[in-house]
Structures are given as structure tokens and as C-alpha cells.
Amino acid sequence: MRIKFEWTLDRAPWQSHRRTHRPHVTTSPTGTTVVTGPLGLLGVLQTRLGTARSAVNRPIRIAQYRSLMAEADHPWYRRSFATDPWNTAHHLLRLRDDAVEAGWQPSSETETYAEHPRIEALAAVERLVRLGPAHDSAASLAPGRADDLQEVLSLIRRHGPNWPLGIDTLELQDRLTDLPHTWQYIVEALLPGQKARLGIIRSTVLASLTSLFTALQNRGITLTDTEADFTHVWELRVNGSPRTVELGGMRDLEGTFDDGRPAIIDLKWSNSGKRYRTMIDEDEAVQLSVYSRTATASGDGNPLTACFLLKQGRFVCTDSALDPDFTGGADETDDGETDFGGDPAGLWPRRLSCRRCTSMGMCTSTVQWGRTAASP
Secondary structure (H helix, E strand, O other): OEEEEOOOOOOOOOEEOOOEEEOOEEEOOOOEEEEEOHHHHHHHHHHHHOOOOOOOOHHHHHHHHHHHHHHHOOOOOHHHHHHOHHHHHHHHHHHHHHHHHOOOOOOOOOOOOOOOHHHHHHHHHHOOOOEOOOOOOOOOEOOOHHHHHHHHHHHHHHHHHHOOOOOOEEEEOOOHHHOOHHHHHHHHHHOOOHHHHHHHHHHHHHHHHHHHHHHHHHHOEEEEEEEEEEEEEEEEEEOOEEEEEEEEEEEEEEEEEOOOOEEEEEEEOOOOOHHHHHHHHOOOOHHHHHHHHHOOOOOOOOOEEEEEEOOOOEEEEOOOOOOOOOOOOOOOOOOOOOOOOOOOOOHHHHHHOOHHHHHOOOOOOOEEEOOOOOOO
16 A cells, blocks of 8 residues: 555545556556545554544543543633533543643643643543543543544554554655654654664664663663652752742663662663763763752762763763763862762753743743653
């Protein structure tokens, strides 16, 4: 199957190419060319992945969501819900589906969205959601198109090119960056050459991880956790005024030395490691500074923080045993507090106090840090 995809081409006619015979020339049939948009492509992928199901009438989903909203009873929508429960549920269900289609999901029961009460209300209801068909007594909400889309994306990510989708080529008529992010991920996975590219990436990452584990073992570091959530409340002074900044994030790898000293490794995939080298050498590695300052230190010395470049298979950090290329940073005590041995842990409060960060609102908002391994 050959697919021509454009965002506005749903319900366009399909084209079928037939076998042709000429003297000395035989053209093999190329099958069907599907000209479609997001709805049509989603249907094709659901069929090929075995996740196709009958559509549920929207009033059924609205009624289900109304029941969930009544149970959650969040104050953000309480007055509107008491006045007009059906239309309030209709509106919030649309907001919920839009958010899910964009990739949102409440990460934990303890995570709050105090700065965004509408999202907090959606999260309160979503924690009661159990997706399943309408006839399933254990289900509280029938899946919608947004849930179908995320299910397809999850399966494509999990199985990659190994699942026989039967799609020979996908011709993209739009610019990839113009598509919504979820669709960018799906279309990118289906583009020509992705199978070979993913195979190369997989073998490269496996070889790099072997180097990573060997280097950590030789350095006396034992890994203790992966994708570890952390929160930290920071009291800062910005332009002479006290500010409280709540940080929440995720560390890719956590470990400890034999004496209990923490080690935090941030995994990166980058075509070039030069910018990480520069950030370390010039005390500009803000993300590593955050990890260092928010770690629970024990043992001798300060936490070791490092980037590990998966494509290159090497560390970039201030520890010369792990990174022989480290040349030393700027003034190691220029934060006026503690000698961090070249680890730029004093940089984050200084940067947070600068005009640029103040204008970005980082001093008054909850800061999410390091949510993905590929974050800059």
C-alpha cells in the first residue's frame, strides 16, 4: 500500500494501479494508493495493528463523563455542572480529548496543577477514567478518537518497524513540522528509511549502554534508579525579593558511589557533543546544576552529575576518570558559596535571578525539568 497523506485530504478517493504489459516491459502492480488525511490514516493503522473497534456515539461518552465529573466534584466546574451538567460535561470532554490527543496524561496522583485549575479539574476526572467498551462493567469511559490515536502511537513506538503494517511508502504532502506533535511522531515513524534508521539507532544505543555500564562499574558507581521523579522547593531572592520556586522533574539514571555519594547521569542523543562539552567547560550546564543541587547528598564530596552521549558512547562531565577530555571550567567558586570541584552547581540560582529568566516567568511558576531523555 502507498499512502499520500495531507492534513485536509480525508475522504479523498482511493486510487488503484493495475498491472500493465508491453513488449519487453512488465510493470508489477503497486497495489492501492490511499489518498487521505488524519482520520483515514488512523483507520488504516488501527486495522493493520488490530485495534479497530466500533465507534461509540458521542452522547454515550458524554453521559459517562458526566458521571465521572459528578464523582470527582472539582470546584473549578462545580457551579456550571450544577446548572447544566450535560453541556458542562460535553465541554470538558472535548477539552479532555484535545489534551489527550496532544499527548497529555496526569503523571501521578500527587502531581498538582495549582497554577492551571482547568487542567487540575481534568486531571481529577481523568484519575477516575477506566477506558473500555460501553458493555464492559469495569470501564468508566469508552475510548474516543484521541485515545485511539495514542494507542496507535504507543504500539508503533513499542514494535517499531517489526510490525507488518503493509505500508510500502508514505508520501507526506505537508511539512512535517506543521503537523500536531502526536502526528509528527506517527508520520515520522512511517516515512521511508525509518526501518533502517531505527535499526542503526538501536544497535548504536545498545553498544553505548555497554560502554556506559562498564565505565560506571570501573568508576565504582552502582545504578539505583531510572527515570526517577524528583521535586524540590527552592527559596531564592530575585531582584531583592524572596521567591519560592517549585521544581519537578525526572532524572534518567541515579546511582551512588561506595561511600553513598550520589551520581546522576543524563542521557542525550545528539549528532554532536560539542555544545555539551562547551556547557561543561564554561560552567553553563544548567540542567546538571539543578540535578546537583536537588540531590540528597551523603558521603564525601558533592554529587557527580554527567551527560552521557548515546550516539557517541561517551561521558561529558567534570570527572576526569569518566571524561578524559574535561579541561576544567571557569572559576569553580564564582557562586560565592561552596567549591563544587568544577561541577557548576551554583549556576542555577544565579541564572534564575537574571533578567531573562524573570521575563520567562520561571521565578513564579512550577518548573518542570528533565522530563525526557532527549531534552536539551
